[in-house]
Amino acid sequence: MIDVLVVDDSAFMRKLLSDFINEQSNMKVKDIARNGKDALLKLKHRSYDVITLDIEMPEMNGLEALRKIMSEHPYPVVMVSSLTQEGAKQTIQAMEEGAVDFVAKPSGAISLDLHLVKNELVYKIKAAANVNISAHIASNKIRQHSSLQETLQYKSGDKNFLAIGTSTGGPKALQKVLPHLKADFPAPIFIVQHMPPAFTRSLADRLDQLSNITIKEADDGEIVKKGKAYIAPGGKHLTVRKMGRSLITEVTSAPPQNSHRPSVDVLFSSLAELEDYSGAALIMTGMGSDGAKGLVEMKKRQSCVALTESQNTAIVYGMPKAAAETAGADYILDLHEIAPFLNQSFCNK
Template identity: 35%
Template sequence: MTGKKVRVLVVDDTVLYRKVISDVLAMIPEVEVVGTANNGKIALAKVEQLTPDLMTLDFEMPVMDGLATLLELKRMKSDVAVIMVSAHTSEGAAVTMKALEHGAFDFIAKPDGASLEKNRQSLLSQLRPVVQTVATRRILRPALTGIPRSVPPVQPVSAASRPATAPVRRQEMPPATSPAASAIRPVLPSGRIAVVAIGISTGGPNALAEVIPRLPKNLRVPVVIVQHMPPVFTKALADSLNQKSAVNVIEAQGEERLEAGNVYIAPGGKQMKVVKKATGEFLQLTDDPPENHCKPAVDYLFRSVSSIYGNRALGVIMTGMGSDGVKGLRLMKQQGSQVIAQDETSCVVFGMPMEAIKAGVADVVVPLHQISAEIVNRVK
């Protein structure tokens, strides 16, 4: 639908927020606001009438709330992309995780500032990239429609033991030939993996819920993750994943020693890096400025991983818009690290992995459902 305006339906029970969100969307050239609704029941009727491409959907509404509306859209097999509008609270973050599991494309946090102009700017900065993604629908992939509550951890397998009849979508990348990519010459061959570093953005909660619960409890390395999310929401993500996983998943607090079998998620609003001390590798949180408009930023984490682990790291770049992570992956590859990229078909947004593949830093490109097995086999 490139070249056509994105048709948006705004759903919120308050007149003020319906107007504010509509006004902000009107500032984006690619958008046409085709209607508003003050509850989910009316919104469902307008979806049928107006055929929007995108819906902003509030959670707390009378008659039919946001989560119930989302579930009904799922039952209807509607292809409207849904952006949940969430309160910046622990309760709002927890229900947001449920909405993402049930097919919401993404979410934005309701600004809690008193200044109307600051609220507008906050909404604009959150909505613009999502709208632009929908406008270039060739890189948009349907969000996953529900995550299994319990999935068995994968076990390492050799290539020889894989069934010969199984379809293999895993793609080994040939040596890069572009001048920029050819300049990435590892100073050392890959060593035994000592850490897994994951960078992910739009579509991340569902994708991580497919990968992390499949990691075995006895995974012999730690996993560090940057997921682009604001404060509070990263804690809800960690809690949600921890309930589903054999490994221990926590939101990083800073100063933790990295332990095998633990998964550490960078908290929203902080930068996270790995530092070396006499007793081992530790996490450190900082208030350093955003990179690539992101805090936490994938590049920030990957840069430290490259510095501390050299050729003993495994980088994983997954679904997300933009190019955050590519610079850090270049440094990791120069040190001899290995890199996995998620494939286009299984990405909600094929942005960050695409840039990594174009830069020639990916060793292998695999679909989402094979990423956990790829990790386990490379760290065994």
């Protein structure tokens, strides 16, 4: 049974969230709290498996409470945020502060239509309950170095790429990889991070601020450039196709795959169609198996090296495990090893 602490300043929202959770056979609301201050008092006396935490609250807001929770009582936290530009920025900040995931209220602080994200809420609470909280906390302290002497074996030349798939815990993992890639990284980078609309642009903007390479939310019909990272827009699939001698991004509203849109499998399957191209595919933290099927296609059709994040550092060892077991992992790396490994492999040819 997953014991949940629900934190929200609205009695109505606390009731809705509690009802959705208590309807499930494998989880229940153990306590509720009116704001961050109230939540911290609860945490002094009782323990929980997962905390859902509203961002906008009086006395002590969600970000302030999150910082204290992660420093004093580390727990898997799922943020509940407003579907606004400011809400998106605060949510990305919450990911940096230690939240493992988030759910967006469809229509503001008091969402009468919260039922629209009920399944997502339940799924993310379940994922949060499986979080490796020790690895999550340790990720704040890791340094970017690697003692590995091996490098990727892929075809040298101009036609290389790096593809990345991630989900729960992904924003933080991406922040430990992308900002540490060299400014002259000689290949385009395609990324699927499971996120709803409006949040991937804030994620891309934040990663771009921190990085030497350019990182952006992908637009439909862009000509792909080396040393640039393209993040699939939330709620849309990202695919890549050839046009003459160039690669072009395509952003579509095709049906979800593996219950996800964007889907890692969709991206990887499109990359598998690129004749004469080769590169690396990296699967990091996340629940489920998205990416495993697409990785099989890539390895079957082209010279593709499969990388997965290790169980030591993956916040949720679902997607990396599925990829390694289904497609086979050529290299299994701790999070702090990934960026140095990619730099050495791609940049030292």
